[in-house]
Amino acid sequence: MTLLEVRDLHVWFDLPHGGELHAVQGVGFEVDPGQRLGLVGESGCGKTTTILALMGLLPGNATVAGSVLLDGEDILAVGEDTVRPHRWKDVAMVFQGAMNALNPVRTVGDQIVEPMELHGIAEGEAARRSARELLEMVGIPGSGASRYPHEFSGGMRQRAALAMALACQPQVLLADEPTTALDVMVQAQILEMLVALSTELNLALILVTHDLPVVAQVCERAAVMYAGRIAEAGPVDALYHDPRHPYTRLLFAATPDLHGERDVVSIPGTPPRLDRPIVGCPFQPRCDRAFEPCPVERPELMGVGSNHIAACHLNTVAAWNGA
Amino acid sequence: MRGIDYVLKRTGFALITVFVAITLNFVLFRALPGDAITNLSRVPHATPQLKRAIAKEFGLDKSKWQQYVIYLEQLAKGNMGISYEDQQPVVSKLKEKLANTIPMVALGTVIAILLGVVTGVISAWRRGTYLDNLSTMTAMAFYSFPTQWLALMLIILLAGFFPVSGRTDVFLLNPSAWQHFKDVMIHMTLPALTVALTLYGEYTLIVRSAMLETLGEDYVLTARAKGLKPWTVVRRHAFRNAMLPTVTLMAISLGYIVAGQILIETVFGWPGIGRAVFLAVSERDFPMLQGAFLVLTLVVVFFNLAADLLYFRLDPRITT
Amino acid sequence: MSTAPILGLEPGVTADVVPARRKGGFVWQVIRERPVAAVGASVVLAFVLIAVLAPVLAPYGLHERVGPVYGRPSRQHLLGLDDGGIDMITLLMYGARTSLLVGFAATLVAGVIGGGIGILAGYFGGAVDAVLMRVTDYFLVIPDVPFMIVVAALWGPSLTHIILVIGLLLWTTTARIVRSQVKSIRERVYVKRAGAMGAGHARIVLRHILPQVAPILVANVVLTIAVAIFDETALSFLGLGDPSKISWGKIIENAFQRTALSSGAWWAIVPAGICVALPILGCTLVGQAMEDALNPRLRVSHLGARKFRVRAMVAKGEL
Numbered sequence: 002m003t004l005l006e007v008r009d010l011h012v013w014f015d016l017p018h019g020g021e022l023h024a025v026q027g028v029g030f031e032v033d034p035g036q037r038l039g040l041v042g043e044s045g046c047g048k049t050t051t052i053l054a055l056m057g058l059l060p061g062n063a064t065v066a067g068s069v070l071l072d073g074e075d076i077l078a079v080g081e082d083t084v085r086p087h088r089w090k091d092v093a094m095v096f097q098g099a100m101n102a103l104n105p106v107r108t109v110g111d112q113i114v115e116p117m118e119l120h121g122i123a124e125g126e127a128a129r130r131s132a133r134e135l136l137e138m139v140g141i142p143g144s145g146a147s148r149y150p151h152e153f154s155g156g157m158r159q160r161a162a163l164a165m166a167l168a169c170q171p172q173v174l175l176a177d178e179p180t181t182a183l184d185v186m187v188q189a190q191i192l193e194m195l196v197a198l199s200t201e202l203n204l205a206l207i208l209v210t211h212d213l214p215v216v217a218q219v220c221e222r223a224a225v226m227y228a229g230r231i232a233e234a235g236p237v238d239a240l241y242h243d244p245r246h247p248y249t250r251l252l253f254a255a256t257p258d259l260h261g262e263r264d265v266v267s268i269p270g271t272p273p274r275l276d277r278p279i280v281g282c283p284f285q286p287r288c289d290r291a292f293e294p295c296p297v298e299r300p301e302l303m304g305v306g307s308n309h310i311a312a313c314h315l316n317t318v319a320a321w322n323g324a
Numbered sequence: 325m326r327g328i329d330y331v332l333k334r335t336g337f338a339l340i341t342v343f344v345a346i347t348l349n350f351v352l353f354r355a356l357p358g359d360a361i362t363n364l365s366r367v368p369h370a371t372p373q374l375k376r377a378i379a380k381e382f383g384l385d386k387s388k389w390q391q392y393v394i395y396l397e398q399l400a401k402g403n404m405g406i407s408y409e410d411q412q413p414v415v416s417k418l419k420e421k422l423a424n425t426i427p428m429v430a431l432g433t434v435i436a437i438l439l440g441v442v443t444g445v446i447s448a449w450r451r452g453t454y455l456d457n458l459s460t461m462t463a464m465a466f467y468s469f470p471t472q473w474l475a476l477m478l479i480i481l482l483a484g485f486f487p488v489s490g491r492t493d494v495f496l497l498n499p500s501a502w503q504h505f506k507d508v509m510i511h512m513t514l515p516a517l518t519v520a521l522t523l524y525g526e527y528t529l530i531v532r533s534a535m536l537e538t539l540g541e542d543y544v545l546t547a548r549a550k551g552l553k554p555w556t557v558v559r560r561h562a563f564r565n566a567m568l569p570t571v572t573l574m575a576i577s578l579g580y581i582v583a584g585q586i587l588i589e590t591v592f593g594w595p596g597i598g599r600a601v602f603l604a605v606s607e608r609d610f611p612m613l614q615g616a617f618l619v620l621t622l623v624v625v626f627f628n629l630a631a632d633l634l635y636f637r638l639d640p641r642i643t644t
Numbered sequence: 645m646s647t648a649p650i651l652g653l654e655p656g657v658t659a660d661v662v663p664a665r666r667k668g669g670f671v672w673q674v675i676r677e678r679p680v681a682a683v684g685a686s687v688v689l690a691f692v693l694i695a696v697l698a699p700v701l702a703p704y705g706l707h708e709r710v711g712p713v714y715g716r717p718s719r720q721h722l723l724g725l726d727d728g729g730i731d732m733i734t735l736l737m738y739g740a741r742t743s744l745l746v747g748f749a750a751t752l753v754a755g756v757i758g759g760g761i762g763i764l765a766g767y768f769g770g771a772v773d774a775v776l777m778r779v780t781d782y783f784l785v786i787p788d789v790p791f792m793i794v795v796a797a798l799w800g801p802s803l804t805h806i807i808l809v810i811g812l813l814l815w816t817t818t819a820r821i822v823r824s825q826v827k828s829i830r831e832r833v834y835v836k837r838a839g840a841m842g843a844g845h846a847r848i849v850l851r852h853i854l855p856q857v858a859p860i861l862v863a864n865v866v867l868t869i870a871v872a873i874f875d876e877t878a879l880s881f882l883g884l885g886d887p888s889k890i891s892w893g894k895i896i897e898n899a900f901q902r903t904a905l906s907s908g909a910w911w912a913i914v915p916a917g918i919c920v921a922l923p924i925l926g927c928t929l930v931g932q933a934m935e936d937a938l939n940p941r942l943r944v945s946h947l948g949a950r951k952f953r954v955r956a957m958v959a960k961g962e963l
Contacts, residue, residue: 011955058549061950080954088551101542104561105641106568116550149640344782352794450949468870468924470877473896473917480910536945545946557947583787587878591900601790602882605797617794620787628785 006031010067026229032205039216039223047229057084093171097178103150110146135164156187228283235309245311338629405611414615425596432519440527448535467525475591489593534566579627684929695740704731714909724911742891747873753811762822796884863934870927
């Protein structure tokens with residue numbers, strides 16, 4: 002039994018003038034303790050919504066379907082009430098841009114102690130001590146606990162947010178673009194820290210990002226999302242060297258190569274609208290290798306290698322035959 | 325204490341503003357054309373002796389500069405002159421009037437704040453629903469009605485239950501302290517209620533706006549992610565933060581409220597400082613008018629300073 | 645009553661810069677997109693029409709005595725008569741003229757002064773800015789109603805004086821908001837470029853800055869109209885309005901002075917107050933809609949009474 006398994010997750014948002022936006026369309030993946038999974042895609046592809054849905058952090062105009070199995074138990078069964086007890090204690094999150102993720106009028110220490118006391122992990126002086134230790138663990142002096150968030154630099158704030166996320170010793174850590182808006186040196190430090198923490202604490206990590214080098218550095222496996230669905234998923238090496246979905250291939254090609262050996266290729270066109278049902282493959286209008294079945298029939302995820310799946314007609318027998 | 329230099333700086337500014345206010349007060353009443361004080365022919369009770377006494381006291385025979393200096397000297401001694409109406413010292417009359425206004429305004433304001441905060445929070449919580457729209461519309465409506473009209477409406481509706489004029493019952497002879505207190509309180513009801521109704525609309529809208537702002541902040545999502553119950557998140561994170569700008573706006577508005585009670589005091593015949601200003605105008609009682617105006621300006625400056633310092637104290641992000 | 649809380653914009657906060665568009669275009673857009681603003685605008689428009697067409701629309705003459713003192717409402721006189729036996733509806737219509745005139749005119753004064761000072765302070769910065777802001781601060785500290793009373797009393801109650809007094813009180817908020825906006829616009833590249841190309845100050849202000857400032861200025865002006873009408877009513881009530889002109893405030897004052905209450909003549913009071921409130925409400929709605937449009941606070945709410953829903957799993961293809 003895996004630690005966290007997501008099965009056929011759907012999320013819809015009510016639109017102000019009627020209708021629904023189908024933001025997440027049947028996403029599934031799993032992680033085990035100590036594993037690091039990347040969730041990659043352009044902005045708007047649904048990756049943030051997906052991980053928010055894992056913790057039930059959706060707004061009132063959202064509808065969710067599917068299962069989120071934590072140690073076999075479906076925490077999303079009824080909604081807010083079944084998922085709330087697991088928040089922070091089992092699944093914790095680090096948000097994008099800790100600028101605002103920390104309450105500006107309360108000390109960092111208070112904010113780390115808060116979930117500890119809520120979930121009965123520790124109280125009072127013991128909790129405060131643990132908070133200081135957590136801060137030390139992420140590279141902030143313990144005295145920082147009595148400081149306010151605005152007194153820290155961006156990188157330190159993100160580390161404080163990380164310490165806060167680990168306060169209740171969760172089994173799964175969700176990180177939403179944790180290093181965007183930080184400068185490169187700080188980025189590298191935070192990413193190293195994530196890897197170290199995941200290894201030492203046997204923490205499962207799901208890292209959401211649009212930045213491929215980040216995924217390459219941190220994760221062993223990744224899932225590429227497009228238009229609310231998973232286009233391809235597998236070991237990061239396989240995705241890089243043997244992509245089985247044109248979008249994955251183009252994504253990697255679109256990343257500027259530090260050595261300047263490859264031309265930067267940008268993907269023309271825009272992602273499809275999600276407020277209407279999509280016919281055929283959602284990537285087809287921008288795909289450079291689309292053929293007959295693509296505009297007509299939606300490709301399903303199928304195995305294309307060891308622990309490697311992709312949703313593309315090019316992987317079918319017909320394609321081999323035709324190609 | 326954090327930022328004592330900030331406190332000193334702001335207090336310094338306030339004092340400068342006070343000084344400027346005093347000077348402008350002088351200019352307004354003495355130096356402008358249509359000079360009220362010197363144009364004593366407009367003063368109804370002006371006997372020749374009174375005119376001479378006034379001329380002597382205000383030094384009206386001297387130059388404007390000298391008058392200004394005399395004015396400052398007198399103020400420093402706490403002397404704002406003698407009221408034309410009853411020859412009482414302006415300062416003691418003003419003290420009495422201010423003491424009448426403040427409890428009434430305070431009561432009304434407290435009610436308005438409570439009402440405004442409750443409706444504002446509920447509106448923000450249930451944003452977009454029928455309840456929210458209704459509450460916002462009502463707040464705007466009360467905000468739009470003319471104050472004196474609201475006062476009159478209350479009279480029309482509640483005249484049978486509450487006294488509609490004055491601060492005390494003139495027929496109540498030799499009341500005990502308790503009886504006097506009850507008497508004043510019951511007379512205060514309608515005016516305070518009017519204050520509350522005029523004010524609460526503004527507060528509802530401020531609170532609602534501030535709450536909506538904080539409810540969209542990331543730290544609220546973080547708090548929710550920690551597993552806190554929704555109401556705890558609201559109370560401990562959203563509300564606390566929303567109150568920062570709200571409290572300061574409220575503090576600032578208090579200054580103007582004390583000044584603006586002229587309408588309510590006129591309708592209800594409440595002997596407060598607002599009404600004193602109005603009576604002074606009709607009686608051409610210029611020392612009284614000048615004194616009252618200065619006091620009201622000082623009240624505004626005071627509350628602005630208080631709001632400033634309060635915000636500084638509450639928000640750790642503000643350094644100098 | 646002040647515009648600051650409603651407008652929610654404090655000095656230092658600037659609105660999103662709207663792409664250069666005719667002033668009229670922006671107003672139209674807001675009205676079209678938000679039904680609340682449309683309602684508010686129609687109400688104001690209706691009152692303006694009534695005011696303008698009062699001589700034509702009024703059922704009776706303004707000084708025409710058609711019945712007894714405080715005559716009750718009847719079919720010929722839906723809102724009864726006042727203490728002079730004059731038809732209430734007629735009075736209200738003519739009253740609209742003064743009240744609205746003062747409201748708009750005073751706002752014009754406030755807008756011009758406030759806008760001018762704001763632009764000067766924001767554009768030139770430095771010493772000019774510092775001085776102008778000090779002046780603004782002192783004006784802000786003046787207690788509104790007493791000041792109006794004092795000046796109206798000292799100066800004499802004529803319509804012009806009242807308009808000026810109210811205008812003098814209301815320009816400060818406008819000045820601050822305009823100043824913030826101008827400051828942020830000034831940093832924009834094309835303004836700097838225009839300056840480098842040798843364009844004169846006046847030209848830069850008129851062609852580059854003014855169009856960007858216009859939307860927020862308009863929003864503030866609309867809200868100021870509401871306050872101006874409110875203030876005029878207050879002044880008239882205190883007997884400081886122009887005695888020769890009838891306004892809604894004056895109607896209420898007359899009723900108060902001449903014991904309409906004890907005569908039970910509620911119709912002498914209630915409609916006048918409603919007449920004041922409606923255009924104020926209309927302006928507030930429009931102004932606030934404009935402010936929302938300029939300052940789109942994230943529609944996101946992370947928390948609310950509504951919870952997300954869970955849909956049961958059904959066979960694939962049916963979701």
